[in-house]
Amino acid sequence: MLKRSPLNLSACGGCGGPSFQQPCPLCSYYPMGSDKGQWHPRTASREFFCEKVAESAPAGTGNLATWVLAQKKRTVAYREDLSFRQRLDDTLSIAAGLDVANPGVVFDLVVGGQTSVHRERLQRDLWSFWEVVDALGMQSGPEDRSGAMADAVVEMHAGDFDGACAKLRAIVTDELDQDRSRRPEIRRALDTLDRISPRIEATEPVGPRM
Ligand SMILES: [Zn+2]
Numbered sequence: 751m752l753k754r755s756p757l758n759l760s761a762c763g764g765c766g767g768p769s770f771q772q773p774c775p776l777c778s779y780y781p782m783g784s785d786k787g788q789w790h791p792r793t794a795s796r797e798f799f800c801e802k803v804a805e806s807a808p809a810g811t812g813n814l815a816t817w818v819l820a821q822k823k824r825t826v827a828y829r830e831d832l833s834f835r836q837r838l839d840d841t842l843s844i845a846a847g848l849d850v851a852n853p854g855v856v857f858d859l860v861v862g863g864q865t866s867v868h869r870e871r872l873q874r875d876l877w878s879f880w881e882v883v884d885a886l887g888m889q890s891g892p893e894d895r896s897g898a899m900a901d902a903v904v905e906m907h908a909g910d911f912d913g914a915c916a917k918l919r920a921i922v923t924d925e926l927d928q929d930r931s932r933r934p935e936i937r938r939a940l941d942t943l944d945r946i947s948p949r950i951e952a953t954e955p956v957g958p959r960m
Contacts, residue, residue: 757818759860767794768860775821776802796857803853807846814853815845833896875946879906882918882942885935895921915947 762769764779764787773780776799777789806812806820819842827834886899902917922940 759856761861762794765789765792765794766861767799768856770818771821775817796854796861799857800853807842811846813846813848814850814856815848816842817853819845837896837900875911878942878946879911879915879918882922882939885939886918886921912947915943919943919949
């Protein structure tokens with residue numbers, strides 16, 4: 751999981767528990783805001799963390815993966831976008847069956863050992879791929895786009911980097927054609943894809959470019 755997601759756990763500045771986002775999923779600590787969270791300056795115990803992780807799936811069967819994913823239930827997308835809600839619920843039930851590190855071990859590492867737990871550093875191009883996925887995921891889009899993005903991610907996990915990039919490029923190109931997005935992220939996404947997986951030009955005799 752850590753190899754394939756941008757997850758990075760480090761001790762929260764408020765409660766001190768393992769956290770991967772701001773506001774903190776344990777205590778809502780947000781260093782830039784006035785809300786310092788209900789735990790600040792108390793300390794999230796190992797037991798508290800393990801409880802929160804267990805509660806992230808039905809009947810206390812949560813694991814680290816469901817705990818991370820469950821935070822997305824707090825989003826507007828989950829409340830208002832039926833297909834997003836469906837996909838997240840499906841993903842959560844798959845995540846519940848994953849074999850992930852025990853939350854107590856993670857707590858000891860992150861809080862006790864003051865080690866931040868993160869995936870191995872990816873090649874720069876792989877990292878850029880996930881940035882494009884994130885950029886596209888940030889915007890609400892038509893349902894068919896979600897499916898196409900899921901396909902691209904599946905292809906990526908199957909090891910077909912260029913194939914996955916081609917799928918993302920099709921989404922981005924479509925967005926630009928439809929003029930659905932005026933956001934510069936989409937334009938940048940296309941530049942990124944061209945850089946990390948150059949388009950294969952049609953085999954035509956080399957001549958002056960138009
Ligand atoms: Zn916290």
